[in-house]
Amino acid sequence: MLSPPFALERSPQIHRDQASLPSHRVGCEFTIVETILVFPFVLLLFISSPIMASIVRNVVNWSAQHGRSSPQMQSDMCEVCGKRPKFVEKGHKHPYCGRTCASKTSQSSGKSSSPTTPITVNTTTAKTCLIPGCPYDAKFQGYCDPEHAMEAVKSGQAQGCDMCHDQPVSINIRASRGSSARKLCVGCNRALTGGTQLKELGNRDSQFQDVRKRFIQEWNVQGEALPTVNKVYQVIVPRDHLSRYAAHKKTLHKAQEMRTYHASLMLCDLGTKGPFICERQGCGICSVLRSSFETFAFGDKHQQGRFGPGIYTQMNPKLADKEATTITTSPYRIMVACDILVDADQEPISMDDEPAFTKTSDAIKAAYVIVYSM
Structure with a gap:
């Protein structure tokens, strides 16, 4: 162990060196070196701590909740525009919010597989909508709704009514009153047979x-x-x-x-x-x-x-x-x-x-x- 005189002999030199520099600079030089050596270990301990793990989980959960809608919410929105809820008619949820988006869906599906000549189909026995790609039940002349029925006529997938030219012909209906050769839809036939x-x-x-x-x-x-x-x-x-x-x-x-x-x-x-x-x-x-x-x-x-x-x-x-x-x-x-x-x-x-x-x-x-x- 060094004697106090030895320590006193070196201390004047150290004090003289330190006196020639600002006091805070010596302290900073020592702190920077120490920080460089210790920082990786401190960072590793901080990341692995339970507090940091909890913070990361909270950030991820917040991003998931605010970054995208829940699957249930997405399934209830219009599949065309994604901005408005789907239209529900008597318990049946359509894939679109209204007629405008329905027509867009019909046009896109009709262009993909439109035949060159009209097809006459038995629309009364169809179980699903006859528009290609539409998975919904046939509730209106072989189609899920009047818009798809009209789109089928426009695209040539179905033969149109000889009277209104908008709706598909119903294969089981013929007009009365001497006009049996005319092929009619349900609505036009109803009008000719005494309906409103x-x-x-x-x-x-x-x-x-x-x-x-x-x-x-x-x-x-x-x-x-x-x-x-x-x-x-x-x-x-x-x-x-x-x-x-x-x-x-x-x-x-x-x-x-x-x-x-x-x-x-x-x-x-x-x-x-x-x-x-x-x-x-x-x-x-x-x-x-x-x-x-x-x-x-x-x-x-x-x-x-x-x-x-x-x-x-x-x-x-x-x-x-x-x-x-x-x-x-x-x-x-x-x-x-x-x-x-x-x-x-x-x-x-x-x-x-x-x-x-x-x-x-x-x-x-x-x-x-x-x-x-x-």
Whole structure:
């Protein structure tokens, strides 16, 4: 062990060397060297520690949750745009959100395998949609919906109806009344065999002018823009329903006929492609036209309201307009002008907010289909 004198002999030299340099520089030189030697070991210990592992796991989990949607959420979104939820019709989930994305899907699938000549197939026995690549059940003339049926006709995969040229021919149907050679779809055959039909009125027709004038006058609103009536279709009601309507009228003590309005969800292009009633169950307007108010959208047998199950319409078309919704790209709104039978002895209906209510479809008939825009 060195004696204190030896230590004192060396210390003046060390102090002189240190005195010639700034004090903090000597300390820094020692710290940097020490850090370089020790840093790898400290870093290894920090990474392997439980705290660091927990931090890494939390970062990874946060990235997974915010970086992508869950598989369930992805499966519920439209397979074309991925921005809106898939359209669900009576428990059946379609792969798209609406008609626009459906048409894109149809075009892409139709281009891949379109035959050069139309094919006549038995659309009534098909189990899955006949559009190539579509896995959904055939619920509409061999296709999952009217859009795919129309796309098949446009692309030449199916033979089109001789009357409307839009929907595929139904192999089990032939038109009556001496026109058996014509090949028709279900809708056109129904029209020719006594079902509900629509007749477009010219804008100079007196009926058109009367319907338009009354529609605007009864649009009971102040300080707001009034609608523009673009088209009017006269509803040709089946004879059997007219008979029931007349029979019900006789049961009333003082029968009175009133004009009311009905609007609902639209799933077709009624108003843009002629006076054709679609066969889609989810289409509210076409459902009441086909069935004479015996069936509503999605197969419902009645509507629900403050007076119980039955049929609800409005005297003020402005109030009915709240129900005029659509998933199509049509610029129009659709409303049915109805005639209902009420007993003159009952309390009068207010046009402000009171709906007109009938318990039976025998007390109501469709008169006109009004195509309008705001």
